[in-house]
Amino acid sequence: MISGFEPELFVYGLLLGLCAGALAGTLAGLAGVGGGLIYVPLFYACLPAEGGGMALYIFASLAAIVMTGFFSARAHWRLGHVDKRMLISLLPGLMIGAGLGLWSTLRLPEEAILLALAALDGWVARDYGRQIPAGPQHGPSPALISGPIGYISGALGIGGGTMLVPLLRRHAPLRFAVGTSAACGFVMAATAVLTNLLVESDWQALLSKHGSSLAGVWLGIALVLPFCSGWSARLHADMGEESLRILLKSVFILLACSLLIAALIARMHTPA
Template structure:
């Protein structure tokens, strides 16, 4: 296992560097932290390296969360400079998102890799359908949720996101959009939510994976440091580019980009299971 020849090692390194670049653009463009791309790519990289099925998805999720700390910071900072981060919403939702992260990390650290894969694929598919087929501007204005719906939604965002290894944008953007929240403000705020999810989530996956057998080399628990180091540089460089694109392209196109990436990812993960 993990006996990789130099040619294959270079190919995998190039794949991870390219993944980081794409993830950075998507992080800035969609506010999703890039995990929606990083998790399936890492999953298939570990598959190519013959990493055990029992830990493959866990390491993909944990490593993805670690990368989001860096890409999410770059993306959130760029959005904040453009005035598209709602700090009041972050203060209101943040503690409950963090609570959901703790619960999701405990669950994710103890379920099988197949369960994590199916959770990832199912949620991504549902969100893609919602974003693709929701009427563009026909919905009646809806007020932002109050207690207790606010606490329930923000907890769900944290719980499911950390189990999927993604930033909060995959759930936060469509939820905020449902309440007729401006899409660019939703994307920018979701980038900041990604940090609230990624920091405790990374710590949790690292701790839960300590001492687990069959981990790939250079792993700290369920966080693979080799993958992290390969992805971070290009993702941090390209995140500001994604932010510029988010403020340049039409909002409807932005929604369709979001839905398309989620649909493709969901299909890939489902086929990997069955």
């Protein structure tokens, strides 16, 4: 329930959502990430959130990831890029971990979240810079660490692709790693958002207070996502493996640097 709907905040949120959805939808189709790597820093920089803090940005990001993940997963499913057996084995741990992770953001400092996001992006950029042949002999079983991945995803407001794609590409071709990650991110984010709304009253209070801008953001994202995610998924299918790997490495390096700067700014503004 939105308390005191404000049209100007709704319009502002709509414009922000259109920009965020275009960027996140493109990255989702190319890399299988849910968009949180775009949403969290963008919401942090642009959304007014007095009394909400980082928890509001994380929740808003995961709610947006439900939409991003749906359109991205649908596009990859139609292209045959989702490994159904791997998807089923990953979901239990991812859903439980993400629900707990989102709940914990009500108590985590914002600079810690931004630093963690920057570190993840740097690790993924390094991983994409390495040649890793597909095969079960590379890396741990994805199902065994799905719980921790889910927790980190929920706590940082991301769809899990940042960690899942590098892990899954050790067990399958990159196209299947990206497609399966997109499907996982959709189900995981939806479960985390719904369970937290049901069990934690603090989320309901935050949504009521900031509902005008959030409604605009989510609408803008929903309007632009179908085109952007579908286009980028087709581009993903047409690109060569090496070209795609280099492109994703460059994207994640840029994201890591941006988030590190945001974390340093947040630290400077934190009371001593």
